[in-house]
Amino acid sequence: MSEASGDKAANESRPDGGQVRTMPSSNSFFSDFWVNFVRWNLKAVRNPFVVVGSLVQPIIFLVLFTQVFGQIATSALGSGGGAGGITYETFLLPAIAMQVSLAAAAGSGIGLVNDMEEGMFEKTLVMPMSRSAMFLGKTAAEILRIVVQIAIILALGTVLGANVATGVLGAVGILGIGILFSLWFIALSNIMAIVTRDQESTIIGANLLQFPLLFVSTAFLPLDAMPDWIQVVATYNPITYGVDAARALMLDQDVMTVVEVTRFGGIWDTLVPAIAVLLALDIVLGGVMIYLLNRASSSAVQ
Amino acid sequence: MVTKKPVTDDTLRTDGRGAAIDAEGVELTYADGTEAVKGIDLRVPEGEFFGFLGANGAGKTTTIKTFSTLLSPTAGSITVNGFDVRDEPRRIRETIGYMAQETSVDEELTARENIRFAAQAYGVPKSERAERIDELLDLVDLADVGDKQAGEFSGGMKKRLDAATALVHNPPLVFLDEPTTGLDPKARNRLWEYFERINERGTTLFLTTQYLEEADQLCDRIAVIMHGEIAATGSPVELKRRVGGEILDVDVPAGKDARERAAEIAREGDVFDADADVSVTDDGISVTAERAREHGTDLLVALRDAGITVTGFNIRAPTLDDVFLAITGEELDSEDRSADAVDVTEPEVGAE
Structure with a gap:
């Protein structure tokens, strides 16, 4: 032990940082972010299932729903309140855009679990990177994917006869709502990933949530065309807020009926409460996720 | 070092x-x-x-x-x-x-x-x-x-x-x-x-x-x-070195009794020093001793005189496997002897 203490003295006398010649600590937060952003984008491109998979289902929904329910639904829209006088394609498209966002967001947790199973999660924890930059890089890659996919859906919908009443600016707005809307589900799917640490559970969990939630919201039919209990559930369903916000931009109308706001005028009566609800949800679930992620990072093997 | x-x-x-x-x-x-x-x-x-x-x-x-x-x-x-x-x-x-x-x-x-x-x-x-x-x-x-x-x-x-x-x-x-x-x-x-x-x-x-x-x-x-x-x-x-010498493996196929008897001869006879470690294995006996190489043949003679058939014979340097067993054995021994298990491990023994 005397040897060890003698050595400590030698260590103390070293000039700080002069111990190792090349210090790679020059890595900035942005470069850490960028490395991970690039890695996750590469992975997404390499894995066509990820990109196509989260697009196929919404596209099937878009085509089937408009073809099968088109006529009935359009007449239901005509008799209904807020969203009258439009085609079902136009009504449905913003909901499908949100569905894309949801499906892609579910992939976030799956990516995390996959990283844990491959050992990459631990490997990156031993690397001298900022952990927030690592996670932000991954999330940014997922958001980029969501934006591209929503853009594809909007273009496809336009081809099918839907019309964005607020123009290009409104379409960009829908992309923005898509991002805001994806964050709470990204957080949720990561929470499931950390808690279960199992790929299948995460996939099943995300799907189990995704579909019922979509149906008990204003996604596929206007609120007043549905039974009372669904109207109640829809009021507390986050999907309603994402869909209504996107739909308000699509139709250039105040379409929100679950919460009546009249203070802001026009589509802002929908957008302001919807964005407020989504932001609150993002912050709460995001907070839980960061807490769990921190815990998982500091004790990777437990 | x-x-x-x-x-x-x-x-x-x-x-x-x-x-x-x-x-x-x-x-x-x-x-x-x-x-x-x-x-x-x-x-x-x-x-x-x-x-x-x-x-x-x-x-x-x-x-x-x-x-x-x-x-x-x-x-x-x-x-x-x-x-x-x-x-x-x-x-x-x-x-x-x-x-x-x-x-x-x-x-x-x-x-x-x-x-x-x-x-x-x-x-x-x-x-x-x-x-x-x-x-x-x-x-x-x-x-x-x-x-x-x-x-x-x-x-x-x-x-x-x-x-x-x-x-x-x-x-x-x-x-x-x-x-x-x-x-x-x-x-x-x-x-x-x-x-x-x-x-x-x-x-x-x-x-x-x-x-x-x-x-x-x-x-x-x-x-x-x-x-x-x-x-x-x-x-x-x-x-x-902690194993305590070289290892002599002797194959005795005649059965458990013969092996026990062979072990007895290795232990009791004046072939090896007192600190030699003799154990019965599945195939015969195994002797760990300082000068196993020199005295190996003496043991064979003693066994033949006792009428025990030997079919295999091998002298080898200890492997870390033996080290492992030796250390585990020491631990068990000292745990038996002493109630204070902390004294058992002496991390720096071999190093300094």
């Missing part, structure tokens, strides 16, 4: 006097109450190839994860490359390479992309990156498949790629957690060569293994860990 390997100039070094690892009283208790590591003192000088030998569940992985900042020690102090694990974990991460027990590569990326990712993450300057990646692909013999996705690789290739990503920043200290588990002998030998090569360049290596042969082959010094404590430390030769 340890022969220093030659150090070339292009290797990252600490100041040359310090210890790569200096750990005192390290304990780690998991949240569920499992005491995985119960007070480890360890000092690994720079440039050493150090082996951490133990069975499954002995605490090897927990220790290596604590040293490489993945786990925070419950008690004790650890300095790695001169940095404290609690105060400067990021500095440690910058100056170590870490190869986990489970092969960790991104299977969707190519070999080259995997190494590039690590190079960027470890901040290898852009000007050196391309050259470094090629050099590493060469080192681990993956140059010809560098642009193939890692998912297509065999287990051995993935391991080599994993090793390459741990070396990308020329770290002065590399942790290898059971790097050859699950590899066929050929792939294993190849990895050994890489490890020896980087150790010759001056890199300190800390290797955990449950293969005694591996520790014997590679390491300058070995610590044997059992139940979260270090049971012995020393060079492979020193540890083998």
Whole structure:
């Protein structure tokens, strides 16, 4: 032990940082972010299932729903309140855009679990990177994917006869709502990933949530065309807020009926409460996720 | 006590006097109450190839994860490359390479992309990156498949790629957690060569293994860990010396009684010294003694005189297997003798 203490003295006398010649600590937060952003984008491109998979289902929904329910639904829209006088394609498209966002967001947790199973999660924890930059890089890659996919859906919908009443600016707005809307589900799917640490559970969990939630919201039919209990559930369903916000931009109308706001005028009566609800949800679930992620990072093997 | 390997100039070094690892009283208790590591003192000088030998569940992985900042020690102090694990974990991460027990590569990326990712993450300057990646692909013999996705690789290739990503920043200290588990002998030998090569360049290596042969082959010094404590430390030769001589295996096929009788003769007769250790094995008897080589034939004569048929006979130097058994045996013996189990382990016995 005397040897060890003698050595400590030698260590103390070293000039700080002069111990190792090349210090790679020059890595900035942005470069850490960028490395991970690039890695996750590469992975997404390499894995066509990820990109196509989260697009196929919404596209099937878009085509089937408009073809099968088109006529009935359009007449239901005509008799209904807020969203009258439009085609079902136009009504449905913003909901499908949100569905894309949801499906892609579910992939976030799956990516995390996959990283844990491959050992990459631990490997990156031993690397001298900022952990927030690592996670932000991954999330940014997922958001980029969501934006591209929503853009594809909007273009496809336009081809099918839907019309964005607020123009290009409104379409960009829908992309923005898509991002805001994806964050709470990204957080949720990561929470499931950390808690279960199992790929299948995460996939099943995300799907189990995704579909019922979509149906008990204003996604596929206007609120007043549905039974009372669904109207109640829809009021507390986050999907309603994402869909209504996107739909308000699509139709250039105040379409929100679950919460009546009249203070802001026009589509802002929908957008302001919807964005407020989504932001609150993002912050709460995001907070839980960061807490769990921190815990998982500091004790990777437990 | 340890022969220093030659150090070339292009290797990252600490100041040359310090210890790569200096750990005192390290304990780690998991949240569920499992005491995985119960007070480890360890000092690994720079440039050493150090082996951490133990069975499954002995605490090897927990220790290596604590040293490489993945786990925070419950008690004790650890300095790695001169940095404290609690105060400067990021500095440690910058100056170590870490190869986990489970092969960790991104299977969707190519070999080259995997190494590039690590190079960027470890901040290898852009000007050196391309050259470094090629050099590493060469080192681990993956140059010809560098642009193939890692998912297509065999287990051995993935391991080599994993090793390459741990070396990308020329770290002065590399942790290898059971790097050859699950590899066929050929792939294993190849990895050994890489490890020896980087150790010759001056890199300190800390290797955990449950293969005694591996520790014997590679390491300058070995610590044997059992139940979260270090049971012995020393060079492979020193540890083998603890077994107490050479080992004489005699095959006696005639049955258990004959073997017992043979053991009796080996013990009672005046062939060996009193401290010879005789045990009955499944095939015959085994004698561990200082001068087994000289007196082996005397034993055979004594056995023949007693009418016991011997069909096989072998004198060998002890392997680390024997060391392991010897240490375990000593532990059990002293536990029997003494109620104070803490006195049982003397970590520095072999080393100083």
